[in-house]
Amino acid sequence: MAARRTDGMSGARTVGLVVVTVLTTVLAIWLGLGLQEQRVADQRRQDILAAARQSALNFTSLDYRHYDRDSGNVLKGATGDFEKQFAAQTKQLTELVARNKSVSEGHVLDAGIVRSDERSARVLVVADSKVTNTALPKGEARTYRLQLDLVLEGGRWLTSDVEFVG
DSSP: OHHHHHHHHHHHHHHHHHHHHHHHHHHHHHHHHHHHHHHHHHHHHHHHHHHHHHHHHHHHOEEGGGHHHHHHHHHHTBOHHHHHHHHHHHHHHHHHHHHHTOEEEEEEEEEEEEEEOSSEEEEEEEEEEEEEOSSOTTOEEEEEEEEEEEEEETTEEEEEEEEEOO
């Protein structure tokens, strides 16, 4: 009889160990998946902020001596209505910045995501720019508060709208 009791206790221990092992494995998988989702979300936020910062920098850094290159940089990071509007104004802007010998050197001070999901985001960006032209040969400091809407296209975050805010 003692042998049965030992076998029964041993069987109960085995079942208990199996249950604990299964629960531990499920918990580890659940935590691992949560960690992976967090990493993906963190990477998405970093990608959004990097794209918004670069877009704002391109938008606030334009030089009449290299305007084709600089406006091309803006268009490379643009899509949708913003791309169409900027492209449509490029010829007129090229003439304007050349006539005024305009140079704008932008610096992004800060950026923060207002909202985002897997395919779109809204980012607020604060940028300073030193602007020189024929009317301001010594330059003038300007601060811009920009609201950028971005969309994910072809694996890249592109700016679909820019608004001056505040």
